[in-house]
Amino acid sequence: MWQGFQFSKRVERLASSPIHDAAAKSKVLRSTGKDIINLAVAVPEFTYTADLERKTHEAMQQATMNFGAVEGEPDAINAVIQKFERENGLKYAADQVIICNGGKEVLSDAVQVLVDEGDEVILFAPFWPSYLQFILREGGKPVIITPTAPDFRITPEQLEKAITPRTKWFIFNNPQNPCGVVYKSQEIAAFAAVIAKHKHVAVMADECFELFSYQPYKLASFASFPRMMDRTFTVNGIGKSYGKPGLRIGYGAGPKLLIDKMKVLQSSGPTHANTPGQAAAAVMLSEVGQAHVPELCAALKINRDYMISAINSIPGFQCHIPESGYFAFPNVTNVLPSTELQIYFLEQGVMCLDGKHCGLEGHLRFAYTQPLPVLEQAIMRMKQAVAALKN
């Protein structure tokens, strides 16, 4: 009976997440006996101390299974406030914080409460594919700024040019997935100076990749720049920093008026984020929860160094060295269009993500979170596949 139904314009504008599609496809292919190395999806392997694991599980067991507060449980809200103050120098009151089911829902809701049909949202390419869907779903117009430099850096002049009277949000993902750019203080100050001139533009600072840096640095949060606190919604989550995306806990902090609208939205949707996840997040966000990070970044750096140099040794591939994150994002235009190459590599047993989903065709995204022998095997398959193209 559903065949003749007219589905909503809103859902017809959407495409499903290419990352979750890739995960599902790789499962299906594996179940048919095909040997697939999945480098499209990434969750780094975290090792916590036994103490942290125990505390987290205890907290989850004790969490209420009754309804909680729409904005989040007091312990979790408190842990978020302390995290922002301790690690980002940002002071928020309890009514300036919201906890949702994953960073994804925080970002999606923030777009939903501000964007109407025809409103514009600025994005730096390459971007995390979901942003585009959040904007399109509302009938908004993504205004994509494409880098001209091989290191993917966008200039304040490019940002200035992209702003129009219809601009609602500037989404600033720093560190940037998937290209691994980390904008430093001076660069962010220049972006903030542009934003300061345009009073109607709000900033969504997605700092979910904050902890994954290969140089010792402290992230300069966008909201910490002069006159930006009141303009910025800062987003983070435990999926990335603590390797627990299945708990689906993300959080955001910003002006109370924005949080109030997001609360209205949340109360008529999921009601609140799941309470066991919030209890676990409250433990993880405490200071003791940070101990795993330097070790994890050191291990990821070994993978990064191997992966980038191996990818650059594939004839026709050019890959900039990422400063953060866990993705290689080479330009492959000298070999084949990225869409064709992604399909060809899948046939050869390596799954990756076509850069077109990140707003930058001609590139492929490879996660390098898996153990080195797996990455070596993937590189060998790709090298052989590219060599075979020439024959």
Ligand SMILES: Cc1ncc(COP(=O)(O)O)c(C=O)c1O
């Ligand atoms: C840049 C970026 N922001 C936010 C998220 C949301 O993560 P989660 O919903 O798992 O907290 C992701 C997930 O991949 C991401 O890549």
